[in-house]
Amino acid sequence: MPTRSPSPNVARSAIQAWTAETLLAPLRERCARPGTRLRQTSLGMFHHGSDRCELPHFVLRGTRGQDAPVRLGLFAAIHGDEPEGAAALRDFLLALDDDPAPAQGYEIHAYPVCNPGGLARGTRHSPAGCDLNREFWRGSAQPEVRLLERELAIRRFDGLVSLHGDDTADGAYAFVRGATLTEALAKPALAAAARFLPLATGATIDGFPARESLILRCYEGILCPPAELRPMPFEIIFETPQTLPAPLQSAAAVAALHAILSAYRPFIAYGQDL
Numbered sequence: 384m385p386t387r388s389p390s391p392n393v394a395r396s397a398i399q400a401w402t403a404e405t406l407l408a409p410l411r412e413r414c415a416r417p418g419t420r421l422r423q424t425s426l427g428m429f430h431h432g433s434d435r436c437e438l439p440h441f442v443l444r445g446t447r448g449q450d451a452p453v454r455l456g457l458f459a460a461i462h463g464d465e466p467e468g469a470a471a472l473r474d475f476l477l478a479l480d481d482d483p484a485p486a487q488g489y490e491i492h493a494y495p496v497c498n499p500g501g502l503a504r505g506t507r508h509s510p511a512g513c514d515l516n517r518e519f520w521r522g523s524a525q526p527e528v529r530l531l532e533r534e535l536a537i538r539r540f541d542g543l544v545s546l547h548g549d550d551t552a553d554g555a556y557a558f559v560r561g562a563t564l565t566e567a568l569a570k571p572a573l574a575a576a577a578r579f580l581p582l583a584t585g586a587t588i589d590g591f592p593a594r595e596s597l598i599l600r601c602y603e604g605i606l607c608p609p610a611e612l613r614p615m616p617f618e619i620i621f622e623t624p625q626t627l628p629a630p631l632q633s634a635a636a637v638a639a640l641h642a643i644l645s646a647y648r649p650f651i652a653y654g655q656d657l
């Protein structure tokens with residue numbers, strides 16, 4: 384999620400082949416199959432100039448536990464030059480559809496392409512020239528931000544995970560915010576990611592003080608739940624090093640998401656006491 388990219392409106396040639404259509408095609412095919420737990424919808428359509436954009440939304444409901452399902456919001460590619468996160472959400476949902484046991488008790492809402500115009504161009508910023516991840520809850524007029532803010536307000540997620548890539552990092556790391564248990568979820572997520580990637584080291588990562596690859600502060604205006612939401616959801620912003628192969632980054636993010644489902648499960652029984 385760093386801001387240091389020298390030319391956020393300039394596409395990096397290596398990722399120009401990615402589009403939402405090619406990235407999400409396997410998910411859309413799966414949604415059409417009989418017996419799938421996956422459902423696809425859209426937060427809405429909007430235009431950037433003559434370009435028509437759609438913000439896709441996928442839902443996977445695990446088998447019900449004894450209580451109301453835990454609602455998770457998973458977000459990726461709000462920076463259009465970070466398609467690895469979108470690929471990770473696609474692969475995660477397909478894996479859960481193949482084997483839904485880890486999703487039991489969860490209702491998973493995934494938004495794999497939060498900046499569809501930027502993804503199509505391979506640019507960090509939206510076609511309007513905005514870093515969308517600095518615009519939340521600040522009265523933004525950007526259509527992507529307004530659609531996502533409305534969704535965040537309606538869904539009242541119990542937990543949020545945002546996937547990002549960092550082309551300046553030497554390893555994976557995470558920002559943790561929100562509920563106090565967030566750190567207890569982020570640690571096993573990083574441990575799972577470490578099966579595929581090195582973890583970022585050092586006392587400073589992305590300009591923030593860090594400890595054990597975790598950062599407790601964050602930028603202002605990032606995609607996050609409404610400030611007044613109680614109980615506070617957990618919030619993890621998971622970053623992978625973009626200098627390493629994209630399949631490894633996606634595999635690490637999928638492993639991290641599985642670890643979060645597993646690590647949160649013991650807390651579910653306590654429900655609203657968290």
Ligand SMILES: [Zn+2]
Pocket residue numbers: 384385462465546547548
């Ligand atoms: Zn990012």
